[in-house]
Structure formats: C-alpha cells, structure tokens
Amino acid sequence: MFSIVRYAVVLLLLSGCISQPQQANSSLLDESLLLHNIQLVDVEAGKLVQNKMVLIEQGKITAVLPATERSKYKNMQQLDGQSQYLIPALWDMHVHFEGRNLVEDNALLLPVYLAYGITAVRDSAGNLAPTVLEWRSEIAAGKRLGPRIFTAGQKFEGIDSLWDGDLEIGNQQDLLAGMEKLKQMQVDFIKITENTLQPELYLDTIREARRQGFLVSSHIPVGATIKQLAEAGLSSIEHASYLLRLGFADEAEIAAAVRNGTMTNADAYAHYKQGFDQHLAIYGYQMLARQQVAVTPTLIGGRQLAYLAETDHSKDQFLQYLTADFTDNYQWRIGRMAGETEAQTAERQQQYQLIAKQLPYLEQAGVLLLAGSDSAALNTYVYPAQALHDELELFQQAGLTPAQILRTATINGATFMGVQADYGSIAANKQADLLLLPANPLQDINAVRTIDTLIYGGKVYNRQALDKLLQQAAERKAELTLKRGRS
Template sequence: MKTSLFSAFLLTFILLNACTSKNQSEQLLLTGLHVIDIETGDIAENHSILIEGNTIKDIFEDGSKNTEGARSVSMKGKFAIPGLWDMHIHLRGGQDLIGSNKKMLPLYIANGVTTVRDAGGDLTSTIFGWRSEIKTDSLTGPYIYTSGPKIDGPDPTWEGSIEVQSSEDITQALDSLQSIGVDYVKIYESTLSGEAYLEIIRQAEERGLTVTGHMPMSIFIDDAITAGLDGIEHLYYVLKGTSDREGEITSKVYNGQLGFWDAVAELNDSYNEDTARVFYQTLADENVYVVPTLHIDDVLSFLHEEDHSGDEYLQYIPDDIRQTYQRRVRSAQRRDADAIQFEKELNDLFKKVTRDMQQAGVKLLAGSDAGAYNSYVYPGISLHRELAAFVKSGITPLQALQASSYNGAHFFGDYSRVGSIDAGKKADLVILNSNPLSDIRNTVNIHAVIANGELLTSESLNELPQTQD
C-alpha cells in the first residue's frame, strides 16, 4: 500500500474504534461476498455472513434467509478470508518500551492481522493486561497468544528470560509459567546446555505443554523431536536434519570446536537432498510445526546495502523502537564480502527447504518476527511480506494463507473456535478487494477488517487508489 492509502485506513480504523461501541445483541449482515474456504480453497460466491456480537452466526447464499433486523452492509464482489495470524512476533523491551509496544498494536489490525503469537519477551504481565482489554474492545489490537518469558541458560542474551541449569530449575520454571497461564513454552539457546534443553522438552511433554524454540547445535535434532518438541522457530535448526554430516558437526559444537555460525555454514555446505527428504517425513509424521521466518532473513541479509530511512511504515514506529534497530544495522555494516555471499546462499537454501517441507506435508506457520530489535520488520505489513515470501519459494497462495490462520489455530488446538470462516466461530475476518488465491499480494488490498465482531471500514476507502505492496 502507498502511504496515503495506509494512512487513511489506519486513521479511519482509529476513528471508528474510538466512536463505536459494539452491541452484543446487534446482528451485522455482510452481503455479496465471495467466501474463501481456507481448508479447501473453494469459493462460495455471492454469500452473506451474519455476525452477532463477536461470533459468526450463519453463512448462506445471498437472500436465502430472513435477516430482518440485521444491519446490512454490502460487500459485493469482495473476498472474505479469515483474520490473518502472525505466528511469530515479539512484544519486548522492558518497562521503557511498554508504551511504544502498545502504540504499535493497532498496526496489526489495520493490516488484517487479528491474532498474533508472542514468542517470548519481558512484558508478560503487561501482555496479559492488554489481552483482557483487547477482548473487551477497550484496547485496539490483535488477540495475543504468549509464551511469557523465554527459558534459557545462565546469563542469557535476552532480558526477562528464565535462567535454568538443573532439572530442579526446569521444574520451577515450568511451574512458574503454568501458574501465570502461558499458552506455550518457548526455549532459547544462547547459553542453554543441550542436556537442559532436552530436559525442558521432556518435562513440558509430561505436563501436556506445547513447547517450541531455537535449539542448541550441540544436540541431534531427532533427539529433540523424540523428546516431544512441538515446533521449530527459524530454519537454522532444520538444517541439522538436512545434513549428511550432522553427527560430525554436532560433535564439534559439543566439544567447543565450532560456534553457531560456523556450524550453520557447515550444515549449509553439507545439505543432502536424500537426507532432507527423510527428515521432512519425520517432521510431518511427528506433527512438528516449523516457522520459516523468511522475510526477516531477507531484510537482515541486505541491511548493509539498503537504506530504510524512506520506508513508509517507519513513520508509524516510535523513536525508541527505531533506536533498537541500530544494533543489527551496526552488525551488518561489519560484514565482509564472504559473509554477505554466505547469507545470500543461505537464504536461497531456506526458500528451497520451505518449499520442500510444504510438499512433504510438514505444517508451516507464517511468522514475521516483528518486534523491537528486529530492524525494519514492521508490525502487520510484515506478515503480508512473509506470505509473499512463501509463495516466492514455490508454495501456493492457498498454502501460504493456511500457514497463517488455519495452521495457527490447529497449532494451539483452537480450530473449533477460530481460524476459518464457519458458523459458531469468532468473527475475525479480512475483506479483500481482489482474490488472494490468484495473487497473494492481494492480501494487502484490504477493503475492511472485522476484528472480534467489530466492522472497521469506511465508504471513503473505496475512493482511494488501490495498489499492491
């Protein structure tokens, strides 16, 4: 979207949200829609969606049922998809950045992202407060699933992480996370031992907790899957399962002969098609979800040469969040030619791995990694760019959309309640001007958003120039 279009949409959204209070007994009827079945890709043309409160009450062919008393809004010729899910973001930065994180929440809704998965940070109690406010429409933002603080080893990279070493530490950490009601457990590996990592997974599995994370390069990925790992964040760790030298590389890391990036380089060099094929089948059979985060890899790989000062979305990012971007920028500027070439080769392999996993039946999750410190990966719009990166890798538009709401809802075991356009489910929808199944870039061509049953649109939007991102 151009700045004028996005600015008007965001402003319209904020004004409507400020001036409208939802009547839980009021019925809203959206007519003339082409409703996309997110599971099959079938399109029900000229259909109506009846919404009551925050729930989809019924879906039927236009005019086929009596809807007297409902507030009717024509959506003739528009395409309805489930509200989008960003399955990897970060709400973080400590007390100083609470206000700025909160200010960015509307950017998700303005871009049709009605649900997000917070993948670990240091604002847990605040996030639970926001979630309650969003649920009652007193705060503008997406529904937030959260892991709470990450679990890591002693003296971890990220503030707010829970530090563990022993089995007893891990038990206490999981007790704490369960007591505050997190939606899943997120493991980080900046200082965590391989033994502790596997113990976290085993204990989480015994408690019935969903657990995802990064992974120490000092363990075998099959051991993590056997222990009960439910999801893998980013593709660096997936490469372990595609290498015909995983044993050798893992041993070198364990013995201190290789660091993380040297290990990734050797995994990249030892990628083996046959080994990868067998591993992908294991991921599919064991129902392990994978979050590729392709878009952020593309952004960070070119920080040394791309000037983002003119980005249209930068104007919506608070100054203190912008300042956190500089850490990665400075790091990128120190890269030499070999490092730059390696990152480009790695990104190409990541796209191939993503496509091949999809073809093998691995469940993918679309996540942008937007948040403080992740330079120029903007809340909301970056999910659309992730979907576009999926398609560019060789995945169909339908499969890309499924990696958002459909797979996201299944990941959390909530598909009976959310994740598709079906009667009885939560009314989170995006109304598009064009068919996203014919071109995934049409997901940015937004006509309206229905978030928690609230219609966010304006007649003036129809008069604005329509454009692709």
C-alpha cells in the same frame, strides 16, 4: 446495551454500504449482521465459494447461508460485501513485544495490527512479560484495542544468556521452578532458545513442558539433533534456517562432538555452511511431519539482513509508527554486520535463498507451516504487522501457492494453538474475525495488503476506520517523540 454500541459503531463507520431496515425487529437489529454479496474464501479447500451469506451475531459467525435466503433476513442489519473476497483475519505466529523502555512504543502498535488485518499474534517471549499478560487480558475483555494475544511469557534459557528477560535455568530444580512460574502466569505455550542452555537440559525442558500439557516452540541447539528434539515432543521449530541441518548426514556426529566438548559451537555453525544435501533434508521434513512438528519459517528477518546494504529504508512508510527509541535497537544487528565483505554478503544471500527454497519441500512433506514475522524492536527492519504481509509475499516468491500461504496465516495458526473450533476459517460457531479484500488472495497473496473492511470483536471497521487507527498510532508516536525530546 453492549450490543447496541457494537453495531451502532457499524452505522457510524460505514457510509452507504450498510442498509438499515425500515421497521426492524429491534433484537435482531442490535444483535445481528448479515454479510451478503461476497465471494467467500474457503481457506481449507483453497477455493472460492459463491452465493453465500454470513450471519454474525454477537461477534460470532452463527451461520453460512445460501444467498437465495436473503429475503428471509430483510429485517436484519445488512452489510453489502460488494462482491469482495471474504477471508478469515490473519494470525502472526511469531512476534515479540520487547524493550523495557518501549512499553508505550509497543502499545501504540497494537491497533496497527488490526489495521493490517491481523487479529491474533503469538508472542514468542521478550522482556515485557507482565505487561503483555495485562494486554492479553485487557484485549480479551474489550478494554484495549489490539489483536488476541497468545504468549510464552518468558522463555527458557541457560545461565547468563545473551537475551534480557529470560527464565535462566541450570538444572532440574530450576526447570521445575520455572515451569511453576510460567503456570502461574498462565502462559499459552513454552518457548526455549539455545544461547547458553545445555543440550541435555534443553531436551528435558521440552519433555517436562509436554508432560505438563504445554505446546513447546523452540530454536535448535547445535548440541542436539532435530530428531532428538522432535522425539522429545517439540511442537514447533522457529526459523527455517535451522532446518538446513537436516541436509547433513553427520548431524548426529556434530551434535555429539559439541555435547562432549570436542567441537565448539562456532565450528559446528561453520560446518553447516557447506555440503547441504536436499534429498536428505526432504527425508528429514517427512520425519518432522510424522512427529507433528510445525515450522515457523520467519524468512523476512534474514531477507532484510541479506539485502540490507542494497536497500534504502530511510523512506519506509512504517517508520511513522516507530519511535526513535524503538528503531535505535536496529543498530545492534547493523553494527554486527558492518565489516561484512561483498563475498560474505553474497554468501548470506545464497543462504537466504536456500532457506526460502525449502518451503515447498516442507509443504509437500506435510509439515504444518505457520506464518510468523518475528517482528521485534531487536529485529532490524522487521516492522510489526507489515512484516507479516512481507513474509507472505516471500512465501509466494519461494514457490508456495496462494492457497497454501493463506492457510499458514489463518487455519494453521488456530490448529497449532488447538483452537481451530473457534478460529481460522469461515464457518458457523467460529469467531467473526474477518477481512473483506477487493482482490482475490487465491490469485496473489499480496491481496491481503489491501483491506477494505475488518470485522473483529463484534465491530465493523471500514477503510476509513482502519486509516483512523493508523493515524492515531502516528500521532501517538509523535507525542512520545515530543515528550522525550527526540526527533
């Protein structure tokens, strides 16, 4: 029964594109879909493959076939790709679901991810862990519409950290108890940040998480070097801004001075603002590649802040999906930047450009790059879902090729999570999480902004169906606004 519902949806959503055979073998009709007349994008090779068809059964790709064999499948339900570009759907490898008062506000955005072609997100922790775990199971069970969720649950921090919802630890015993709690939650990876967590315990947390078989993603504390973290087993560095430290010959001395208390964190941050050596940094990136440490650059957040003063966000289309309670949080960073001088803004912009410039060097060094938006209520004008498209455009401006960029948002994410056998490219036995794009993403990555069709969870969503998801999100936002008496 379930399978009939699946492709019955196809027939309702697609007008004219799908052809139903006259006398169909019913089991084939119900279970299978042949996608033909496509230009298949091989993301791993970074090239187009012509004259192929994709056979999808029960939500999985069961074969990639030569187009010449189409007559063999004439009794099967077919979808004409109209010569469009077929790519694996996108993964956003750094998002946050946060805000104790924003559960419904975040929930309404889950289908919006699908409308933007994003079928998997890596939640890098927030203060809604139990809710996110529920969403993860509901989505996996087909009871809620949204992207597949990989979550860190709660992140590790030191005592009295700045952030809400952390697992605060002050010693080994806390660390082990925290690991136990996260294991109970069945988190998909471990996240660590550096606000108050002490360097030694920070390194111990990485080692312990790896010992227990988890991937570990993290910021970089000033009291430890990037090499120390890499050698402790770090799996991914979040935010390329930290990597600039690799361009300083005295990184180890600074870290030691912070650790033994002869230098403050603030002085260390100030030190890292001048004297960056690109050659030294490249040498550091080669070390990261050798140690198999991935990097999620998250450029868009820094970019939005650096150009905040000169950008009018008041008419941004995406605001139709965000409640005022959600965007209220934007004021936190805006307020912190309020007194910034022109010189400070210029410095912020230069810093942003220097960080962006590192991407081609990282790619050349062989570092696994992950596309992640860092979208979160607390991250000003980093809009959920849309920010991933923005991030990819920034990767292109930074000098990565469209093929390299496409990998960061597809196969690289799956590879990082260790699920590349099931996701991330168009091949037999992988999930049929697919997008049809009218324009060639290997020429311009902005092609991902225009999605004609999404295939996900055994269902086909044409443009009309995707627009319907967006419209429902806007309506839901309006309902919440009315209910709360806000404007």
